[in-house]
Amino acid sequence: MKTIAKENVKELLKSWTKQYQVLVPTRTTQGDCIFDTFQEDTFTLDYKKPPLPPKSVFFPHNEVIFQVVKNEFREVVSANNTILFGIRSCDMMGLLQCASFMTRDRKDVYYSAKKDTAITAVMACPGPQNETCFCTTTFSGPVAKKGFDLLFYDMDDVFMIEAGSQQGKDLLSSGQFIDVDDTIAREKIEAFKKKAVQSIPLVDEVNEAMNRLEDGTADEKVWERFGRKCIVCGGCAFVCPTCTCFNVYDHESTPGSGMRARTWDACLYGGFTREASGHNPRSTQASRLKRRHEHKLLYYNKTDIQGSLCGCVGCGRCSDYCPVHIGTLEVVKEIAAK
Amino acid sequence: MTNSINEFEDADLFLVTGSNTTAQHPLIGSRIINAKERGAKLLLIDPREIQLAQFADLHLRQNIGTDVAVLNGMMNIIIEEELYDKEFVETRTEGFDQLKSVVSRYTPRVVEKISGIPAHDLETAARIYATADKAMIVYCMGITQHTTGTDNVKTCANLAMLTGHIGRPSTGVNPLRGQNNVQGACDMGALPNVYSGYQPVIDPAIKKKFEDAWGVQGLDDKVGLTITDMIIAARTGDIRALYIMGENPMMSDPDTSHIEHALSNLEFLVVQDIFLSETASRADVVLPAASFAEREGTYSNTERRVQLSKKALSPPGLARPDWEIVCEVSRLAGYAMNYRSPSDIMKEINALTPSYAGITYQRLEKCHGIQWPCPNEEHPGTPYLHRDRFSKGLGTFLPCDFKPLAEEPDEEYDFVLTTGRIYYHFHTGTMTRRVSILEREAPEPLIEINPDDAKRLGIRSNDMVELTSRRGSIKAKAEVTTRVPRRVVFSTFHFYEAPVNLLTNPAHDPVAKIPEYKGCAVKVRRCV
Numbered sequence: 001m002k003t004i005a006k007e008n009v010k011e012l013l014k015s016w017t018k019q020y021q022v023l024v025p026t027r028t029t030q031g032d033c034i035f036d037t038f039q040e041d042t043f044t045l046d047y048k049k050p051p052l053p054p055k056s057v058f059f060p061h062n063e064v065i066f067q068v069v070k071n072e073f074r075e076v077v078s079a080n081n082t083i084l085f086g087i088r089s090c091d092m093m094g095l096l097q098c099a100s101f102m103t104r105d106r107k108d109v110y111y112s113a114k115k116d117t118a119i120t121a122v123m124a125c126p127g128p129q130n131e132t133c134f135c136t137t138t139f140s141g142p143v144a145k146k147g148f149d150l151l152f153y154d155m156d157d158v159f160m161i162e163a164g165s166q167q168g169k170d171l172l173s174s175g176q177f178i179d180v181d182d183t184i185a186r187e188k189i190e191a192f193k194k195k196a197v198q199s200i201p202l203v204d205e206v207n208e209a210m211n212r213l214e215d216g217t218a219d220e221k222v223w224e225r226f227g228r229k230c231i232v233c234g235g236c237a238f239v240c241p242t243c244t245c246f247n248v249y250d251h252e253s254t255p256g257s258g259m260r261a262r263t264w265d266a267c268l269y270g271g272f273t274r275e276a277s278g279h280n281p282r283s284t285q286a287s288r289l290k291r292r293h294e295h296k297l298l299y300y301n302k303t304d305i306q307g308s309l310c311g312c313v314g315c316g317r318c319s320d321y322c323p324v325h326i327g328t329l330e331v332v333k334e335i336a337a338k
Numbered sequence: 339m340t341n342s343i344n345e346f347e348d349a350d351l352f353l354v355t356g357s358n359t360t361a362q363h364p365l366i367g368s369r370i371i372n373a374k375e376r377g378a379k380l381l382l383i384d385p386r387e388i389q390l391a392q393f394a395d396l397h398l399r400q401n402i403g404t405d406v407a408v409l410n411g412m413m414n415i416i417i418e419e420e421l422y423d424k425e426f427v428e429t430r431t432e433g434f435d436q437l438k439s440v441v442s443r444y445t446p447r448v449v450e451k452i453s454g455i456p457a458h459d460l461e462t463a464a465r466i467y468a469t470a471d472k473a474m475i476v477y478c479m480g481i482t483q484h485t486t487g488t489d490n491v492k493t494c495a496n497l498a499m500l501t502g503h504i505g506r507p508s509t510g511v512n513p514l515r516g517q518n519n520v521q522g523a524c525d526m527g528a529l530p531n532v533y534s535g536y537q538p539v540i541d542p543a544i545k546k547k548f549e550d551a552w553g554v555q556g557l558d559d560k561v562g563l564t565i566t567d568m569i570i571a572a573r574t575g576d577i578r579a580l581y582i583m584g585e586n587p588m589m590s591d592p593d594t595s596h597i598e599h600a601l602s603n604l605e606f607l608v609v610q611d612i613f614l615s616e617t618a619s620r621a622d623v624v625l626p627a628a629s630f631a632e633r634e635g636t637y638s639n640t641e642r643r644v645q646l647s648k649k650a651l652s653p654p655g656l657a658r659p660d661w662e663i664v665c666e667v668s669r670l671a672g673y674a675m676n677y678r679s680p681s682d683i684m685k686e687i688n689a690l691t692p693s694y695a696g697i698t699y700q701r702l703e704k705c706h707g708i709q710w711p712c713p714n715e716e717h718p719g720t721p722y723l724h725r726d727r728f729s730k731g732l733g734t735f736l737p738c739d740f741k742p743l744a745e746e747p748d749e750e751y752d753f754v755l756t757t758g759r760i761y762y763h764f765h766t767g768t769m770t771r772r773v774s775i776l777e778r779e780a781p782e783p784l785i786e787i788n789p790d791d792a793k794r795l796g797i798r799s800n801d802m803v804e805l806t807s808r809r810g811s812i813k814a815k816a817e818v819t820t821r822v823p824r825r826v827v828f829s830t831f832h833f834y835e836a837p838v839n840l841l842t843n844p845a846h847d848p849v850a851k852i853p854e855y856k857g858c859a860v861k862v863r864r865c866v
Contacts, residue, residue, distance in 0.1 A: 029703055228392050229371045231364040232761065249774035263774060271778040278800065323368035325375075 001185035002177035003158045006045065012176050013038045013085060020119070021080040023057060025050065035084070045086075049129035053091045053241035053315065054084050055098055058114040059264075061238075065110060065248070067259045076259075079113040086123045086152070089141035090133075090315040094241020095120065096147040096306040097313065101244055104303060110262075119167055121150040126192065127199035132316025132329060134203045140313040142196040147306070153192050160185055203329065205336035206297075210310060212335055213298040219338035220290075226331065227286025229324045234266030236292070236318040236327065242311055245272070267292050293331050340510035340723040341474060342641045342709065346373060349508040351470035355383040355405065355494075356480020356856075359390055361761040363514045363640070366476075379470065381463055383408060384480065385756065386786075386828065387821045396463055399823055402754050402857040404453040406486055407740040408460070409493040411449030413441040413500055415464035422468065423502030430728070431499050433735035440737035452740060468501045472508040479516065479758070483855040487847040489738035499733045505724040515640035517765075518630075522638030525694070525710070526687070530562035535691035551690055554673070565591070566844075566851040572600040579606040583660060584627070588616035589766035589831060592842035592853040593809045610663060615768045616834060625667075626657040633659035635680045636702065638710070642720070644697045645707035743857040744845035745808075747825065751859035753791075754826050755805060755841060758856075763832035771832070783814040783833035787862065791825065792818040795864055802865040805829070807858055810840035813865055827862060831855075 004012060016022045017038055025047040026036040033047040035054060066075045087095075099115050102108040125133075125142035135141030144151055149168035153160040160180065163169040212218040237243040247265040252258035265272060268289065273282040282288045300311035312328050319327025346352075346369035360367030367390065374380055374393045382394035383405075391397045400408050416422050417438055427434050446457030467473055475498055481490045491513070498504040498511045515521045527534040537544040545559050563571060569591065571577040580601070591597045601607060601620055609621035612629045632653040638644045653659070658666075661683060665675040677683050681699040688695050696712040697719075709719040724733075747754055762780040763770040770776045785803055787795075797803055799818045804811055805827065814829065814836040822828050829838045843858035 030706055229368075231360055231368050231371075233364060247775055247778065265775060269775065269779055271775070323365055324371050 001180050001182050002161045002163075002172045003155075003180045003185075004161065004177050005158050007157075008176065009045065009159070010040060010043060013043065014040065015174070015176065016083055016085075016171075019081065020083045022083045022085060023054070024085045035087075038085075047086070049088060049133070049315065049317070049320075051317070051321070052239060053094050053317070054087050055094060055241055055244075057082060057084060058095070058111050058118065059098065059102075059244060059246075062261060062263045063110060064259050064261045069257050071256045077109055077113045079117050081117050081119075082114070083119045083121060085121045087120060088125060088129065088315070089122055089144040090135045090138075090313045091241050092120060092122045092144040092147050093135075093138075093140035093306065093308050093313045094315070097242045097304050097308070097311065098244050100304040100306055101301070104301070119149045119171070120147065121152060122148040123152050124154070124192070124196070125200075126154055126196050128201075130316070130320070132319040132327070133200055133314065134206065134316060134329065135314040136197055136200045137203045137206045138309040138312055138314035140308045142200055143193050145307070153189055155188060155192070160188060162189070203332070205332045206309070206312075206314075206328075208336035209332035210297050213294060218335045222331070222334045222338060223286040223290040225334070226289050226326045227284060230268065230285045230289060230326055231324060232268055232270075232285065233323065234268055235321055235323070237266035237268065238264060239317040239321050241313055241315055241317075242296070267295070289326065289331075293328070296328065297332070339512040339514070339641050340504060341508060341512055342643075342721040343369070345508040345722065346370065346474070347508075349373060349378060349472045349474045351379045351381065351466060351473040352476055353381045353383070353467055353473065354390060354476045356482070356490075357476055357478035357514055358384075358386070358388045358480075358758065359476065359478075359514070361389065362478065362516065362759060364761070366514060366640075370476075379466055381466060383463075385823055385826060395466070396459060398453075398455045398459055398463055400453040400455055402756055402826060403484055403486070403743040403854075404740065405481060405484070405490045406493050406738050407444060407449050407452040408455060409490075409497050410441045410444035410737075410740065411446060411453070411455075411460050412464040412467065413437070413497055414444045414449075415446065415461050416468045416497075416500060417441065419465070419468075421465065422500045426502030427500065430502075430505070430733055431735060432732045433737075437496060437500070437735035437737040440739060444740075467497070467503075470503070472506065473498075473501070473503040474508060475503070475511045476514060477512070478514045480856060482513070482850070482852055484852075484857070485744045485845050485847050485854045486738070486741050487852045488849040489741070492736040493738055495733075496735050496737060499735060504733075505722070505726070505728075507722055510722060510724070513640075518639060519637040521640060521642060522636065522644070525638050525691075530564055533690070534687060535693045537691075547690065551686070564851040566846050566853065569597060569600045572604050575603065578604060579608075580604055581608040581610070582617060582621075583610040584612075586611075586615040586617045586766040586768055588620065589834065589837055589839065591844075592839050592855060593844040594837055594840045595810055596844060597839075610660065611768070612657070613768045613772070615766065625663050626653075626655060627663065628653035628657045628659045632657065633661075633680075635659070635661070636684065639707075642709045643707040644694070644702065644710065646699070646702040744854050745843045745857070745859045747859045751807060751861050752825065753805075753860050753862050754857050755807065755838075755860040756822075756826060756828050756856050757831055757838050757842060758828065759830050759832065763830070765832070767832040767834070780832075783812075783829060783836040783838075784817040785814050785836075785862075786817050786819050786822045786828040788822050788824045788826065789818050789820060791862070792816065795862060797862075797864045804863050804865050805838075805841060805860045806863075807841035807843070807860045809843070812836040812838060812840055816864075827860065 013022050022038040023035050024038045024043050026034055026042045027044040033050055035050055064076045102111040122144045148164040151162040163172050245265045246262040248262045250260050274280040282291055296311040319329040352370050380394045382390055382397045385399050385402050446460050450457045475494050494511055504510045532538055533548055540559055545557050549557050587597050607621045608623045609618040610625040610627050611618050612627050618624050631650045634649045636644050636646050668675045684699050688698055693711040696714045696717045697708045712719045760780055762776045797816050801816050802813055803816045804813045831838045843854050846853045
């Protein structure tokens with residue numbers, strides 16, 4: 001097993017920038033934390049749950065698929081060699097779920113080009129990052145079980161690092177890391193995991209709600225109550241690590257030239273399911289909310305969930321950011337209570 | 339707003355009128371919904387059954403244009419039942435006797451006749467507003483876009499002062515500003531009568547201050563023209579050239595045929611915008627501007643918060659930030675403006691505008707904005723206004739009498755058309771109609787009509803209907819819905835396919851000159 005002193009992490013990241021685009025937790029001048037390209041003066045290790053998951057690295061908010069210039073067609077598949085440093089375990093599971101969905105039946109080349117060349121360095125959580133974390137319930141944290149190339153454990157003034165792939169091992173072979181006895185490391189890691197898991201309370205209502213949705217005993221009125229107050233911003237889908245819906249559109253810049261692009265979409269928008277006739281099988285906001293949450297808790301694909309509990313990875317962001325408090329936590333609690 | 343957005347969290351009661359808050363200010367709307375869930379009360383005064391109606395403890399659906407009567411009626415009851423704040427009225431206000439005498443004519447029965455609101459409901463509304471501890475009035479264009487817009491605003495202020503519901507946290511009068519920087523544009527003196535920070539152009543000392551700062555003599559000390567006046571002057575030939583920035587009057591101003599005539603009468607029209615709008619396509623010269631993401635600068639939002647926005651992209655083609663274009667035009671016209679950056683301009687704003695004196699670039703870099711008034715660099719900003727005194731000293735009651743719509747329905751034009759906006763589009767659609775998802779959500783104009791009227795006229799949802807006013811006519815699909823009351827139709831000005839301002843009445847408020855977008859007479863028929 002390898003370790004690195006915290007004070008040397010900046011140098012490590014700097015050395016990676018020679019070969020990779022390195023995305024790291026970054027402190028903005030206003031004090032917020034985002035993931036952005038490594039810069040010495042804005043990089044920070046003092047961060048909690050980043051407001052946005054890293055899905056946009058592989059699935060940009062807006063992405064050109066092909067361009068037409070003077071009637072000539074050109075496909076656009078872009079990728080950088082990216083290292084994602086410091087992502088959370090729930091987000092690692094989110095990436096695994098997205099990657100499965102994007103390649104299961106048919107390979108999404110635009111997504112895969114970016115995902116296949118990326119390296120993920122996960123930062124294990126020593127405890128809940130805020131009050132909405134419930135990864136222990138969804139089996140997606142606080143420590144990543146798979147998918148990562150590197151996994152960092154915070155051991156006060158050093159990080160202990162586990163490799164999860166050959167690429168990870170290769171990165172660890174540089175002289176910047178110090179060897180540590182495997183047995184001692186394992187013991188420390190087990191203690192870290194035990195403490196972390198114990199500190200994140202289980203949310204029994206998730207399982208209870210899933211059971212009720214499964215056997216059809218969930219109260220339908222729950223959706224009406226939530227549907228009444230939803231302001232249809234779509235924010236829950238945009239902050240969700242596992243939401244992958246997109247819409248495709250064409251833009252003509254001049255006659256004979258233009259582009260086709262895709263852009264994030266959300267199933268909470270009425271037009272998402274409206275048919276050409278004008279008929280909408282999900283005609284109310286209540287039915288759209290129901291569908292969204294059932295997709296996460298009931299109708300998920302068994303392959304896509306990658307060994308976690310369901311289509312939700314327990315990051316709690318929808319509960320953090322929904323302006324009217326319709327997050328997964330609020331929804332499962334309401335279903336379980338009725 | 340006299341309050342801050344965060345203060346919605348602690349209010350006990352919201353009186354929302356003329357604001358479809360969840361559609362037009364959704365994040366503020368969401369705070370009202372959350373407040374309802376923690377037990378706050380909501381009093382809604384709006385002719386339409388908007389989303390907030392589902393949360394309202396009481397929804398008063400007044401006849402369009404009767405706001406002064408309704409609010410006077412509430413004050414009548416509050417005074418009759420001695421529910422007003424006597425201490426506040428005595429120590430903070432003047433003109434109470436005059437108010438009392440005017441509102442005494444607006445008994446619940448009289449108001450019921452004018453507004454259609456049952457007397458009993460009005461009494462309930464008056465009592466819950468007057469007896470609330472922390473009450474916020476929230477209003478928007480439904481109050482202002484009337485020939486009585488100024489009267490409506492004064493009457494809201496009268497009601498708040500009468501009950502002492504102003505000058506405290508979570509207690510005040512809150513006009514919601516509709517654009518990210520309309521507050522900032524006003525603050526910067528983009529008005530005909532003031533310099534930045536509302537310093538009057540007619541004040542010789544202020545004039546001198548700006549002449550000294552800009553190194554010029556003879557700045558105009560007369561009040562200029564509003565948009566409404568400019569259009570009239572263009573038509574009569576008193577104005578020969580117009581320079582329009584970021585505005586699309588061909589879609590947004592009332593009585594479009596009239597606007598078209600006025601613009602074509604100009605000798606020279608310059609339009610500065612980010613897209614070739616309906617107005618820009620008529621211009622002699624189009625100056626392409628950079629969009630918000632392509633430039634740096636500050637925005638002042640609805641709660642008076644000045645926020646710094648950084649450049650994320652380079653402008654396409656020949657587009658440049660507005661300030662650069664204005665500086666260049668000025669230089670070519672013979673007066674060199676020597677600003678190197680937006681922060682240079684901000685330094686001048688700080689020096690010349692007392693309410694912005696402490697809002698420096700250096701401070702804005704490090705925070706999420708500062709609320710004016712902020713008189714110096716040590717000042718933290720002002721979350722709510724009128725704490726111990728009004729800026730003029732005592733607050734003067736300015737009672738108003740009810741005046742009807744400039745154009746009331748009659749036998750031929752038997753519906754009231756009220757116009758507004760929907761959630762998915764912004765104004766004349768120059769930006770939002772280019773966004774694929776928004777266009778999918780709301781691809782075409784709709785005309786809302788009540789089921790009773792629809793049945794009588796043989797109209798079903800999605801039928802094409804024609805609306806005709808004395809000024810023009812448009813065709814669009816019908817949406818049969820109880821959202822609108824009987825004898826009222828609603829549509830929006832987002833769609834060039836059915837530009838609703840062909841129909842609206844250019845009659846305007848005598849003071850603010852704002853047109854009566856919220857009510858004009860039309861007739862409705864189903865297209866065959």
